[in-house]
Amino acid sequence: DGGITQSPKYLFRKEGQNVTLSCEQNLNHDAMYWYRQDPGQGLRLIYYSQIVNDFQKGDIAEGYSVSREKKESFPLTVTSAQKNPTAFYLCASNPVGGTGNTIYFGEGSWLTVV
């Protein structure tokens, strides 16, 4: 079945460590996104990419980095510069072009700093 796969589902990070969250999609979508969700808050956009080898900062990009070497993959690295990384991270994708295209979401990854 087509969809978006995020891994791992749960991840623990020690202070000062970088960690990478994986996101893979087989929907043949051009655009991919990373959102952060904190309890009681909506989703905030971290980074997005509309095409391979190109990506843009969202509203809260500081302390995060991404790459888009393949159409199917958009990994997110949470660096040690991110001071409050504990959150639920959601990867999403949609076709570029057209209007009002539905954005599809993965199942999410929980990151906890220990």
Place this chain on the structure above:
Amino acid sequence: AQSVTQLDSQVPVFEEAPVELRCNYSSSVSVYLFWYVQYPNQGLQLLLKYLSGSTLVKGINGFEAEFNKSQTSFHLRKPSVHISDTAEYFCAVSDSDSSYKLIFGSGTRLLVRP
């Protein structure tokens, strides 16, 4: 900048009662409007979307929403809720200039009681 306001952080309701979840947006341009549902520890699933045409939009699971341009609202309704409707509901907006990006509200937790 666009914004989305969901006035109610939590809405408790008894099973088989009707429910309305409120959503207001701020935008001076044409907008596309979405409602997503999130079950615990999962990603978001599209309930319905408004792109153009009829202001009454029907979605999955018996939900519907009405676009009101003069009041800049897009309230979600269901005439009779089930226990299984207990979840977090997010309203989101994008505009014609950046239709690939969504701005989310803070979410409304619907709690259906027996």
